[in-house]
Amino acid sequence: MIKFTNVFKAFPKGGLALKDVSFHVAKGEFAFLTGHSGAGKSTVMKLIYAEERPTSGEVRVSGYNVNEMRPREVPMLRRKLGIVFQDFRLLEDRTAEENVAFALEVTAARASTISARVMRVLTQVGLAAKAQAYPRELSGGEQQRVAIARSLVNEPTVLLADEPTGNLDERATRGVFQLLRDINASGTAVVMATHDLDLVRQAPYRVIELQEGALVYDSSVDETGGAAPPRDQAVAP
Amino acid sequence: MNLTFREAILTFKRAPLLSVLSVTTIAFSLFVLGLFGLVVVNLQNALRDVEERVEVVAYLLPGAPVEGVAQALKDIEAFPEVQSANYVSEDEALARARAELVELRDVMQELERNPLPASIEIKLKPGFRDTDHVSAVAERLRGFGFVDDVRFGRDWVEKLDRLRGLAAAVGIIVGAAFAVVAIIIIGTTIRMAVLQRSREIAIMRLVGATDGFIRRPFLLQGAIKGLLGGLVAIGLSFGAYALIDRYLLQSSFFTQAQAAGIVAFGALIGLLGSTISVGRHLKRV
Numbered sequence: 001m002i003k004f005t006n007v008f009k010a011f012p013k014g015g016l017a018l019k020d021v022s023f024h025v026a027k028g029e030f031a032f033l034t035g036h037s038g039a040g041k042s043t044v045m046k047l048i049y050a051e052e053r054p055t056s057g058e059v060r061v062s063g064y065n066v067n068e069m070r071p072r073e074v075p076m077l078r079r080k081l082g083i084v085f086q087d088f089r090l091l092e093d094r095t096a097e098e099n100v101a102f103a104l105e106v107t108a109a110r111a112s113t114i115s116a117r118v119m120r121v122l123t124q125v126g127l128a129a130k131a132q133a134y135p136r137e138l139s140g141g142e143q144q145r146v147a148i149a150r151s152l153v154n155e156p157t158v159l160l161a162d163e164p165t166g167n168l169d170e171r172a173t174r175g176v177f178q179l180l181r182d183i184n185a186s187g188t189a190v191v192m193a194t195h196d197l198d199l200v201r202q203a204p205y206r207v208i209e210l211q212e213g214a215l216v217y218d219s220s221v222d223e224t225g226g227a228a229p230p231r232d233q234a235v236a237p
Numbered sequence: 238m239n240l241t242f243r244e245a246i247l248t249f250k251r252a253p254l255l256s257v258l259s260v261t262t263i264a265f266s267l268f269v270l271g272l273f274g275l276v277v278v279n280l281q282n283a284l285r286d287v288e289e290r291v292e293v294v295a296y297l298l299p300g301a302p303v304e305g306v307a308q309a310l311k312d313i314e315a316f317p318e319v320q321s322a323n324y325v326s327e328d329e330a331l332a333r334a335r336a337e338l339v340e341l342r343d344v345m346q347e348l349e350r351n352p353l354p355a356s357i358e359i360k361l362k363p364g365f366r367d368t369d370h371v372s373a374v375a376e377r378l379r380g381f382g383f384v385d386d387v388r389f390g391r392d393w394v395e396k397l398d399r400l401r402g403l404a405a406a407v408g409i410i411v412g413a414a415f416a417v418v419a420i421i422i423i424g425t426t427i428r429m430a431v432l433q434r435s436r437e438i439a440i441m442r443l444v445g446a447t448d449g450f451i452r453r454p455f456l457l458q459g460a461i462k463g464l465l466g467g468l469v470a471i472g473l474s475f476g477a478y479a480l481i482d483r484y485l486l487q488s489s490f491f492t493q494a495q496a497a498g499i500v501a502f503g504a505l506i507g508l509l510g511s512t513i514s515v516g517r518h519l520k521r522v
């Protein structure tokens with residue numbers, strides 16, 4: 001599904017963001033990506049959705065080789081992924097429903113099916129009643145649910161969530177996290193970057209930890225059984 | 238296509254001020270271009286009027302045989318450069334001279350013999366009214382046995398040549414300069430529209446939109462803005478023309494085809510400006 005092999009990533013201005021990172025996320029798996037801010041979590045995400053290319057090493061994502069991908073293949077890969085961010089990235093001048101529909105429209109989905117598919121995912125994230133609301137009329141947690149609905153509407157095999165709860169209060173955090181767990185339970189692989197260790201301890205999921213660009217801990221490798229608490233780590237401010 | 242149209246129209250709704258600004262900018266750029274076009278069109282008309290008067294006259298020897306002259310007229314009319322050839326007899330020449338030179342009427346009355354020769358007046362087709370062609374025709378006329386002398390205003394035709402060349406050069410250079418400025422201005426307004434929506438473009442890319450899909454609404458939007466700007470520019474140009482025609486000097490406006498051409502040009506540079514702006518943006522991000 002997702003396979004990093006000896007991946008290095010250097011940015012033109014800046015040092016090495018990733019140093020020799022290797023891991024593999026299987027179909028249907030839930031994996032946390034943890035580490036201090038600046039550890040390289042977002043960079044790993046960007047490599048997965050082909051926003052960046054590795055400087056060396058190999059990144060494979062659901063059949064695509066990110067190293068050698070042609071630019072026109074990138075949109076095809078992204079349609080197989082759902083992507084969620086800390087800042088939601090909704091279009092302010094469109095309703096929840098239109099924001100979700102947008103993701104289907106750009107993929108040239110059949111117009112007659114769009115409305116039903118949109119309502120189905122909005123129902124799935126518990127926001128069917130607010131389909132006509134604009135982002136500014138929604139709470140942070142609700143906005144993130146719209147973003148998750150948008151990421152789900154193309155029925156992705158992997159959901160990437162880069163600090164999805166970073167802007168949410170505790171209650172909304174729990175709700176969104178539970179939603180991601182439900183999505184995973186129905187068969188979608190989830191990769192969630194977070195520095196919220198309480199969240200990580202709550203669930204028996206795989207943990208991959210980065211430190212200054214290096215993979216320092218992978219629960220599926222370092223401990224048999226997979227579900228171990230991560231090593232002691234300070235929560236980033 | 239439907240979606241492209243909806244997204245393009247949405248831009249106008251979401252950013253009405255910027256859209257109006259773009260259309261106005263395009264309209265004024267094209268208006269300046271249109272004013273210059275009007276000058277060119279009227280200059281051309283004036284030149285054409287002057288050209289109409291380019292004429293080659295072959296004076297005939299006295300007593301030229303009538304049949305020979307008739308045959309010569311046919312031959313001359315068959316020259317590729319010639320539009321018409323007209324025989325003017327001695328009597329007609331005298332009658333004309335009397336009518337035109339009123340001051341000399343008394344002198345004319347006293348003449349016992351008509352001193353004026355018969356002639357053939359030749360007008361050339363448009364496109365052949367320059368020194369080279371006029372000289373070539375004159376040379377051929379000299380070959381006829383009964384032709385005494387061939388006259389055409391050589392200096393004058395040469396001046397006309399230079400004027401024509403100058404008008405074309407100025408037209409092309411100034412027109413191109415105006416067009417380039419218009420394209421830059423239009424590209425800039427479209428660029429503002431692109432920047433205003435850069436967040437949206439980023440989101441479109443994240444959810445898997447192809448560059449072509451992202452580009453299309455912008456191209457359509459650019460073309461529409463250019464088209465509207467072109468229409469406004471034609472309206473402004475017509476207003477300017479009407480004022481000039483009424484108060485300054487009689488002039489002519491664009492033909493319908495020329496006006497349509499300006500509007501189409503507006504749409505084209507709108508399209509071009511947005512292609513460049515969006516292309517650059519998509520490549521950079």
Ligand SMILES: Nc1ncnc2c1ncn2[C@@H]1O[C@H](COP(=O)(O)OP(=O)(O)O)[C@@H](O)[C@H]1O
Nearest residue numbers: 011013014017036037038039040041042043044
């Ligand atoms: N576009 C970029 N250009 C230069 N340096 C970058 C860029 N993106 C990230 N970095 C650097 O790479 C490192 C990892 O960043 P990031 O992956 O965003 O960390 P995290 O998401 O874990 O906070 C940081 O040192 C950051 O400054």
Ligand SMILES: [Mg+2]
Nearest residue numbers: 041042043162
């Ligand atoms: Mg980050």
